Amino acid sequence: MVQGLNSFRFFAFFAVFLFHLDFFDFGYMGVHAFFVLSGFLLTPIIIGMKEHLPTKNYFLNFYGRRSLRIFPLYFFYLLMISIIAYILLEHFNYDVNDRLARTHEQMIYAVTYTYNFFAMSSSYEQTQTITHFWSLAVEEQFYLIWPFVIFLLHKTSIKKALLIIILSGPIIRFLLAQLVLANTGIGFGDLDIVVYTFTLSNFDAFAIGGYFALYGKNVNNLKILAFFVLLVIIGLVTDYLSGVEFNFRSFGYKGFMRDGYKYIWAYSLFSFLFALILVNIRDKKFIPIIFENGVFAYLGKISYGLYVYHFPIVYFATHELANISFYVRAPLILCMTIAISALSFQLLEKRFLDKKDKWFPH
Numbered sequence: 001m002v003q004g005l006n007s008f009r010f011f012a013f014f015a016v017f018l019f020h021l022d023f024f025d026f027g028y029m030g031v032h033a034f035f036v037l038s039g040f041l042l043t044p045i046i047i048g049m050k051e052h053l054p055t056k057n058y059f060l061n062f063y064g065r066r067s068l069r070i071f072p073l074y075f076f077y078l079l080m081i082s083i084i085a086y087i088l089l090e091h092f093n094y095d096v097n098d099r100l101a102r103t104h105e106q107m108i109y110a111v112t113y114t115y116n117f118f119a120m121s122s123s124y125e126q127t128q129t130i131t132h133f134w135s136l137a138v139e140e141q142f143y144l145i146w147p148f149v150i151f152l153l154h155k156t157s158i159k160k161a162l163l164i165i166i167l168s169g170p171i172i173r174f175l176l177a178q179l180v181l182a183n184t185g186i187g188f189g190d191l192d193i194v195v196y197t198f199t200l201s202n203f204d205a206f207a208i209g210g211y212f213a214l215y216g217k218n219v220n221n222l223k224i225l226a227f228f229v230l231l232v233i234i235g236l237v238t239d240y241l242s243g244v245e246f247n248f249r250s251f252g253y254k255g256f257m258r259d260g261y262k263y264i265w266a267y268s269l270f271s272f273l274f275a276l277i278l279v280n281i282r283d284k285k286f287i288p289i290i291f292e293n294g295v296f297a298y299l300g301k302i303s304y305g306l307y308v309y310h311f312p313i314v315y316f317a318t319h320e321l322a323n324i325s326f327y328v329r330a331p332l333i334l335c336m337t338i339a340i341s342a343l344s345f346q347l348l349e350k351r352f353l354d355k356k357d358k359w360f361p362h
Contacts, residue, residue, distance in 0.1 A: 004281040004291035006300030008037060013303045013310075016132075017337070020314045021330055025250035028196075029270055031135045035202050036274040038139060039209025046150045047158065047214075049362070059147060064360035066143050068352040069304075074136065076348060077308050078110055081129050096319050102127035113140040116197040122187045128315035132307065134197050141199045142206050162211040166268070169204025173264045176201060192256040195263040205271045212275035218283045224276050231269055238262065305341030305349065313337050 012033040019027025049058050085103040088094040095101055102125055109118040116134040118124055153161050173195050180188045180195075188194050195201050235252020238260035239245075247254045253270075257263035280286035290296065299306070310333075317333045324332075 002282050002284070003294070003297040004284060004286070004288070005037065005041070005278065006298075006303075007291040007293060007296035008033070008278065008281055009300035009303040010296050010306075011300075012037065013300075013306045016307065017310055017314070017334065020128075020132075020311055021318070021326075021333070023249075023326075023330070025247055025254045028256060029253070032202070032205055032267060032270060033274045034135065035138070035142075035205040036209040036271050037278060038142060039206030039211075040213040040275065040278050041209075042143075042146065043150070043162075043206075043210030044213050045362075046147055047155070050150060051155075055151075058151065061360040061362070062147050063143075065356045065362075068356050068359070069349075070136075070140065070143075072352045073305060073308060073344060073349050075111075076344075078107065078130070081312065082107060085129065096316060098125075099127045099129060099315065103129045106130060110137075113137045116141075116199060119197045120189055120194045122189045124189050124193075128311045132311045136308075138197070138199050138202055142203070146206065159211070159215065162207045162214075165207035166204045166211065169201070169207075169268055170264050172200050172204075173267070177263065192258040192263055196256045201267070204268060208268070208271040208275050209278065212279050213282075216275060216279040218280045218285050219276060221280065221286060224273070224280065224286075227273055227276070231266075231273065235262070235266070299338065302338075302341045302345040305344045306337055309340050309344070310337045313340070 012030040015024060015027040015030030015033070017027070017030075018024035019030065046062060049062060053061060081103060085100040089100055106115070106118065106127060107130070109115040110130045110133045114137060115130065116137040119131070119134045149161070150158070176195055176198060177191055179186070180191045232251045235250075236246060236248075237252075239247070239252050242259045244254075244259045246252075253262055253266055257266050277286055281291050284292060313336055314333055317336065318329065321329045321332070
């Protein structure tokens with residue numbers, strides 16, 4: 001992987017991290033940036049595997065490589081957090097707002113990669129131990145479906161298919177919103193969360209990433225900046241027209257695109273923004289002094305662990321260190337997360353990653 005794309009991973013995580021610290025209200029879109037990056041990275045790889053591998057090996061190697069990358073840390077964390085929650089609840093009577101108690105109740109959704117569907121329901125209650133696994137469920141569902149999509153397409157049809165998926169994104173979100181608003185008795189939760197976490201609401205982000213990886217060309221960074229500024233202006237203007245108080249920490253897109261029907265159109269626009277940035281990073285033309293930096297690239301390399309471990313650390317450390325200044329507490333939490341993730345990568349993840357090329361050649 002190009003070093004800069006690893007750095008992009010870290011900054012996507014860092015946005016989510018700041019969001020969970022209640023410091024950066026737009027940070028939830030870091031997850032969406034991950035979706036675009038996944039489509040950007042995996043679509044060309046899958047197409048290459050289809051062209052060079054027999055059918056059996058095409059599927060076996062893709063799913064084998066993904067399993068070695070995803071499953072070890074994922075299920076190790078779920079096992080450890082289950083044990084920790086049990087010990088703290090049963091032997092120390094320790095919990096914070098029932099977050100640990102909900103861990104065991106909701107574990108089935110995490111284990112089966114269906115947590116995003118649970119998050120869409122009216123029975124959903126947040127727990128900082130596994131709530132963030134909704135996005136990993138969406139990613140896994142993408143990994144499950146995308147190889148079949150590419151396999152069934154002729155190479156001359158891929159571009160058209162990606163465009164159809166991209167154009168269908170806002171339509172799917174609009175129709176889903178109408179279904180939620182119709183109050184049909186299905187038991188949906190809040191509209192903005194339903195749209196944010198539904199698998200097909202996010203598939204256009206993966207498709208946009210794939211499209212730009214295959215057909216995108218780098219553009220002047222000033223054009224990317226101008227596009228971003230335009231999006232901020234649109235966000236703030238629509239906030240004003242909707243009677244919403246200005247919030248510059250959200251760039252005009254707070255609360256999971258709740259206001260101004262942003263949940264229909266804004267996800268697509270920011271996916272294009274992220275994809276433009278990724279093309280320039282790939283070509284080493286987007287702020288290389290930052291994105292080609294070895295420290296950020298390493299942090300991006302361990303970003304899977306950063307994402308998995310950060311939320312419980314943020315929540316419980318914030319509770320236990322509430323008397324410490326935020327500007328001391330936040331770096332401390334980040335350092336704790338990095339240290340745990342680095343150990344996890346070295347002692348657990350790397351052992352399986354080193355087997356990918358041996359067991360499932362690219």
